[in-house]
Amino acid sequence: MYTITDEAPMLATHSFLPIVKAFTKTANIAIETRDISLAGRILSNFPEFLKEDQKIGDALTELGQLANTPEANIIKLPNISASVLQLKEAIAELQSQGFNIPNFPEEPQNDAEKEIKAKYSKVLGSAVNPVLREGNSDRRAPKAVKNYAKANPHKMGTWASDSKTEVAHMNSGDFYGTENSTTIEKDGKFRIVFNAENGTTSVLxxxxxxxxxxxxxxxxxxxxxxxxxxKATIADAKAKNVMLSAHLKATMMKVSDPIIFGAIVETFFADVYTKYADVFNSLDINPNNGLQDLYNKIAGIPQEAEIKQAIADALANGPRVAMVNSEKGITNFHVSSDVIVDASMAALARSGGKMWNTDGKEEDTIAIIPDRSYAGFYSACIDEMKQNGALDPKTIGSVPNVGLMAQKAEEYGSHDKTFQLKENGIVNVEDENGNVLLSQKVEAGDIFRMCQVKDAPIQDWVKLAVNRARLSDTPAIFWLDKDRAHDSEIIKKVEKYLKDYDTTGLDIRIMDVKDAMKETLRIIRQGKDVISVSGNVLRDYLTDLFPILELGTSAKMLSIVPLMNGGGLFETGAGGSAPKHVEQFIEEGYLRWDSLGEFLALQASLEHLAQTQNNAKAQVLADTLDEANAKFLAEDKSPARKVGGIDNRGSHFYLAFYWAQALANQTKDAELKATFTPIAEAMTADEVKINSELIAAQGKEQKIGGYYHPSFELTEKAMRPSETLNTILAKLS
Ligand SMILES: NC(=O)C1=CN([C@@H]2O[C@H](COP(=O)(O)OP(=O)(O)OC[C@H]3O[C@@H](n4cnc5c(N)ncnc54)[C@H](OP(=O)(O)O)[C@@H]3O)[C@@H](O)[C@H]2O)C=CC1
Ligand SMILES: O=C(O)CCC(=O)C(=O)O
Ligand SMILES: [Mg+2]
Incomplete structure (x- = not known):
């Protein structure tokens, strides 16, 4: 199964998938696709609004079921985890294409609207990954990739010892400070109940x-x-004359983090939100959706200019705010999903602690990360770099990650258990007999969150960590904070399950997250590797942070999810869907997306298939793809950054070329050798021609008929402009 997703990876698929299909057919492998894009997810939820020929099946549910079977072999590309603004844009685009789907009712007025909102809420945010990730996570840079990065180091900013960059976090009243946790002894049930101060009780x-x-x-x-x-942090940034930024995960933590983002936006623009409260109310303007949504909604109203001026004044009077796009005036506060902490803090660490200011120049920043559960280790990272300077990609070791992720582990599975309360009271988690398992006092406006992590995934995670430590002969650190209620429960289990394995000769430690960060940096500065073994959120944050520091990008990561029921989910890299790459592609026909993650995932997927389905040809395809990947790196055929160089399409050609050569040169399978010898010869003969056809397609605007739901035919045409290459591939089919 190959997933059709969104944005840059979806564009890349139009060029790469025909190669994958043509090559794998020779080993009797059928590649099927499933559309789990944002547009696809929307359409599959509203069949009753669509014409017969517009209806599509629920591919996500289907893949989720498949992921629980031993046969599963899924290649999963990154997809949009949509913010409300992105959802609304996608709806509008689909409507303009003749799909008669309903608008997103932000403030539903009746039951029908409530149902529509509930369906759209299923599509919002991190809706795909928790469903497919029925296993724990194994992310690392393969040796060849790491060696490539050492030989071709990316640009690294310098860290000054007097850098003004720092992390600002709360000291009480955050998730970290209020967390309580318990381990369940026997099978049973729970529900979440809110007892309001006024005596009413409701089941959440x-x-x-x-x-x-x-x-x-x-x-x-x-x-x-x-x-x-x-408020205090804004004042502090102003007083210190340092730029301000806010780093959340409003996509993945789709219920809690937009509210936290909104609280920061509302505080920054407090005067504006107070003064225009009535106007904003009547227009359903919600700070959680950011400034862009506000601008969209005030367009054309009589006070538009006045409100815009008030926002400009607030920006002028406050501390400088980090920018997402300086040229277009898009601030950190425009859209909640523009600055996503895993990528944004990594980019900050890579650039010597800087973000972009309004002049498009790099500047130090006070980075707001409110919750101490995660702020502490970023802070430890920044302090270390101020003290010891930037890391050197030529010499540093590597930090692979083993992440606890299966069965909606921890915060990522908390979407249906996170609530914002409207009144003061007490939220209880109680069992079927009414015994209170966990209890929290809340005030009106507070966010309550409950998380779960099952025992089987924890056991599997410990096993995976021991195996990786053994296989790579590398120390492993469990990043767990004994002062955090949840982590201290997990520590008990880790200590217990580690005893199930022979760990003699292995260096396995459990460390507080801040100490783990310091120790990890100390080890990699010596050129040695160390595995981070972490919970789900840290998995996400660390697998962008270290790859971006080591390799320049998380796109070059191998990202495997060994599914707990025996199947395999092969993710492509550890990064996202790179929206700015689409912009560049549309404007100038140049796609900078690096598909190395796809290549690595395909190799692992073929190997898994060979082993589980006893397919010897698949093993030959896997081995030769491994060789092709190594040559691809050695020859440096990843996309360059600018028009005129090899872009994503050209990089696919070279991968296919090297793969065909390796297949022609191998001797394990005579049939494959015979099939691919003429293909390799044709590609050798036509290399210059193919390249010139691919490069000739660059440098002009591309029309693909949509952003979230482009036309298949137009995109196909744009992404496969070399007739010569297409003809060679057609010979395999
Ligand atoms: N697995 C998944 O499904 C994931 C999905 N997402 C989703 O992706 C969207 C964007 O997320 P965001 O956090 O901005 O992260 P992105 O990774 O999409 O963007 C950050 C930057 O990472 C670099 N990058 C990432 N992948 C590649 C690649 N293959 N080739 C070249 N460069 C790459 C680019 O940086 P540079 O300019 O420095 O080269 C890019 O601009 C969101 O909707 C988010 O929810 C995010 C993470 C994972
Ligand atoms: O599921 C998502 O929203 C993003 C996932 C992600 O960032 C990751 O797994 O690294
Ligand atoms: Mg991530």
Missing amino acids: KDFSNLKAGEVIDSSVMNLNALKQFA
């Missing part, structure tokens, strides 16, 4: 299953404390 989530051995926790973000913190 009705009975769901609990499994013996699972760890549950609850925590609260106090909204008043958050706003006070934001």
Whole structure:
């Protein structure tokens, strides 16, 4: 299964998938596709609004079921985890294409609208990954990739010891400070109940299953404390004359983080939101959706100019704000999904602590990361770099990650258990007999969150960590904070399950996240490797941070999810869907997306298939693809950054070329050798011609008929402009 997703990876698929299909057909492998794009997810949820020929199946549910079977072999590209603004844009685009789907009702007025909103909420945010990731995560840079990075080091900013960059976080009232946790002893049920101060009781989530051995926790973000913190930090940045930025994961933490983002925006523009409260109310303007949504909604109203001026004044009077796009005036506060902490803090660390200012220049910044669960290790990272300077990609070691992720582990599975409360009261998690398992006092506006992690995934995670430590003969550190209620429950389990394995000769440690960061940096500065073994959120953050520091990008990562029921999910890299690459492609026909992650995933997928399906030809394809990947790196055929160089399409040609050569040169399978010898010869003969056809397609605007739901035919045409290459590939089919 090959997934059709969004943005740059979806564009790349139009060029790469025909190569994959043509090559794998020779080993009797059929590649099927499933559309899990944002547009696809929307359409599959609203069949009753569509004409017969517009209806599509629910590919995500289907793949989620497949992921639980031993046969699963899924190559998963990054997809959009949509913010409300992106969802609304996608809806508008689909409507303009003749799909009669409903608008997104932000403030539903009746039951029908409530149902529509509930369906759209399923599509929002991190809707795909938690469903498909039925296994723990194994992300690392293969040796060849790491060696390539050492030989071709990326640009690294310098860290000054007097850098003004720092992390600002809360000191109380955050999730970290309020967390409580317990381990469940026997199978049962839980529900979440809110007892308001005024005596009314409401069920926030009705009975769901609990499994013996699972760890549950609850925590609260106090909204008043958050706003006070934001206010103090804004004042501090102004007083220190340092630029301000905010780093959240509003996509993946789709319920909590947009609210936290909104609280920061509302505090920064407090005067504007107070003065125009009535206007904003009547237009359903919600700070959680950022400034862009506000601008969209005030367009054309009589006070438009006045409100825009008030926002400009607030920006002029406050501290400088980090920019997403200086030329277009897009600030950190425009869209909640523009600055995503895993990528943004990594980019900051790579650039010597800088972000972009309004003049398009790099500047130090105070980075708001409100919750101490994660702020601490970023802070430790920044302090270390101020003290010891930037890392040197030519010499540093590597930090692979083993991440606890299966069965919607931890915060990522908390979407249906996160609520913003409208009144003061107490939220209880209670069992089927009414016993209170966890309890939290809340005030109106607070965010309550409950998370779960099952025992089987924890056991699997410990096993995976020991195996990786053994296989790579590398120390492994469990990043767990004994002062955090949840982590201290996990530590008990890790200590217990480690005893199931022979760990003699292995260096396996459990360290607080701040110390783990310091120790990891100390080790990699010596050129040695160390595995980070982490929970789900840290997995996400660390697998962007270290790859971006080591390799310049997380696109070059091998990212495998050994599914717990025996199948394999092969993700492509550790980064996202790179929206700015699409912009460049549309404007100038140049796609900078690096598909190395896809190449690595395909290799791992073929190897898995060879082993589980006893397909010897697939093993030959896997081995020769491995050779091709190595040559691809050695010859440096990844996309360059500018028009005139090899772009994504050209990089696919070279991969196919080297793969065909390796297949022609191998002797294990005579049939494959015979098939690919003429293909390799044709590619050798036509290399110059193919290249010139591909490069001739650059430098002009591309029309693909949409952003979220482009026309298949137009995109295909744009992404496969070399007739010569297409003709050679057709010979394989
Ligand atoms: N697995 C998944 O499905 C994931 C999905 N996402 C989603 O992706 C979207 C964008 O997320 P964002 O956090 O901005 O992260 P992105 O990784 O998309 O963008 C950050 C930057 O990473 C670099 N980059 C990432 N992948 C590649 C690649 N293959 N080739 C070249 N450069 C690459 C580019 O940086 P540079 O300019 O420095 O080269 C890019 O501009 C969001 O909708 C998010 O939810 C995010 C992460 C994972
Ligand atoms: O699921 C998402 O929203 C993004 C996932 C992600 O960033 C990751 O797994 O690295
Ligand atoms: Mg990530």
